Amino acid sequence: MMIxxxxxxxxxxxxxxxxxxxxxxCRRYGIDKILIxxxxxxxxxxxxxxxxxxxxxxxxxxQYPDLVRGMVxxxxxxxxxxxxxxxxxxxxxxxxxxxxxxxxxxxPCVNPIMEEAIQQDVPVLFHTWxxxxxxxxxxxxxxxxxxxxxxxxxxxxxxxxxxxxYYHGIKAIRDCPNVWVDISGxxxxxxxxxxxxxxxxxxxxxxxxxxxxVLLNCVAQIDEADATEEEKKNMFYQNALRLFRRLSE
Amino acid sequence: xxxxxINTFTxxxxxxxxxxxxxxxxxxxxxxxxxxxxxxxxxxxxxYNDAFEGDEDLHAAIAGDRRFRMVMTVNPKVPGWQxxxxxxxxHYNICAVKVYPTYHNYLLKDPDFLELVxxxxxxxxPLMIALRLEDPRFVYLWSVGTIDLNTIRVLVGExxxxxxxxxxLTAEVQALAPILDGKHNFYVDTCGLRYGVFPxxxxxxxxxxxxxxxxxxxxxxxxxxxxxxxERADIPEEEKExxxxxxxxxxxxx
Numbered sequence: 001m002m003i004x005x006x007x008x009x010x011x012x013x014x015x016x017x018x019x020x021x022x023x024x025x026c027r028r029y030g031i032d033k034i035l036i037x038x039x040x041x042x043x044x045x046x047x048x049x050x051x052x053x054x055x056x057x058x059x060x061x062x063q064y065p066d067l068v069r070g071m072v073x074x075x076x077x078x079x080x081x082x083x084x085x086x087x088x089x090x091x092x093x094x095x096x097x098x099x100x101x102x103x104x105x106x107x108p109c110v111n112p113i114m115e116e117a118i119q120q121d122v123p124v125l126f127h128t129w130x131x132x133x134x135x136x137x138x139x140x141x142x143x144x145x146x147x148x149x150x151x152x153x154x155x156x157x158x159x160x161x162x163x164x165x166y167y168h169g170i171k172a173i174r175d176c177p178n179v180w181v182d183i184s185g186x187x188x189x190x191x192x193x194x195x196x197x198x199x200x201x202x203x204x205x206x207x208x209x210x211x212x213x214v215l216l217n218c219v220a221q222i223d224e225a226d227a228t229e230e231e232k233k234n235m236f237y238q239n240a241l242r243l244f245r246r247l248s249e
Numbered sequence: 250x251x252x253x254x255i256n257t258f259t260x261x262x263x264x265x266x267x268x269x270x271x272x273x274x275x276x277x278x279x280x281x282x283x284x285x286x287x288x289x290x291x292x293x294x295x296x297y298n299d300a301f302e303g304d305e306d307l308h309a310a311i312a313g314d315r316r317f318r319m320v321m322t323v324n325p326k327v328p329g330w331q332x333x334x335x336x337x338x339x340h341y342n343i344c345a346v347k348v349y350p351t352y353h354n355y356l357l358k359d360p361d362f363l364e365l366v367x368x369x370x371x372x373x374x375p376l377m378i379a380l381r382l383e384d385p386r387f388v389y390l391w392s393v394g395t396i397d398l399n400t401i402r403v404l405v406g407e408x409x410x411x412x413x414x415x416x417x418l419t420a421e422v423q424a425l426a427p428i429l430d431g432k433h434n435f436y437v438d439t440c441g442l443r444y445g446v447f448p449x450x451x452x453x454x455x456x457x458x459x460x461x462x463x464x465x466x467x468x469x470x471x472x473x474x475x476x477x478x479x480e481r482a483d484i485p486e487e488e489k490e491x492x493x494x495x496x497x498x499x500x501x502x503x
Binding site: 164167188216 | 265266267268269383384385386387389443444445446447448467468469470472473474476477478481483
């Protein structure tokens, strides 16, 4: 069994080649559930784009109800973000929240979202990267995630891409037991998963891909890791089932 | 399915601990993943002032093991490589030369590099060009440059020896598709084909199956990532065999 905890749709054409490839890949490679967020409207989406993103995501879920689950996309700067969150979480197939790069993870505007996520017992997925070159404005890294994780120890947090650079990211959140990390995206070094296993153990690592951007690299990294079969099961799906309560409902 | 990995390393990588860098680790990977032969070069040779000293150590580490074929590392900006190349051809049975222009800081139009190409033509030795070794966003301490893909296009047009571009990303390979047609003597490995859901299937629309070689950059990168893009692609088995080993046998005269 495999649960992909990090994937996207990028526009309202739900029948795009990228989306069809993503669904075909799930079928071909045995991915049983895929947790998708819809990233419409660029780096700082307005309220209209947020509404569109979540509306189209709900439609996409309806097209593939056995496979697709949703992560409600929010811009924390919007005054209505908690209302949007409540509205879309009424759909039981929306299983968590996605925040990208509209704000750093520890900005005060994120607090109400964290408080509502605790209330509803849904995880919040933060994009993170720490780059030598090309860091985007307001792009969070693991140090921001560590601050919000300590501010809200009851919150369940998913930190994307192993923090981008895992040498920067993993130790930053090592002492935050409420932070899980996903291996999605392009961190492609052979030792990324093994290093993370050494620092966090297998129960805080989630399989994710960032499809349609990346796929097989992420499958391969767990397959090739110096891990037991049980540890690989944790990473491929058992941790996701434990973290996302709504996946079991 | 049988494989030949054209891009493996041993030695010490200076910027992080690489967990499987010893020759025995490479052998274990080859056994696990059914890799019959690997073309191996040295991390040390990239970073030592005298690349030959790294190659001496590499030769000692793999001597007598027929599963390995050695690839010489050359920095053409350091004098004396000509005699070292003669020596390695005679004593180390090298099957190719590998260069790192972004680490050794020269362009592909540099006269010293062009002299290397000229010598390789006389010896009929393939040339591997590493576009990169790691994601530039990760680079620790030392910022490396990039290679202009147009200079590769020019080089391929002007030389008769096989040119193998290592660690090209999917989009970079796509950009060079017109010369990856099976007619030009130009090839790419698979360690950089991370982007996209079905990268090899997509590339196959414009790139010949004769131009793609299995190469992993192991142990720096994940070996299975480089093989899965071929093995799990929905393409004919004959094409997979070409990419996994037959093209390598032909290009490197193995």
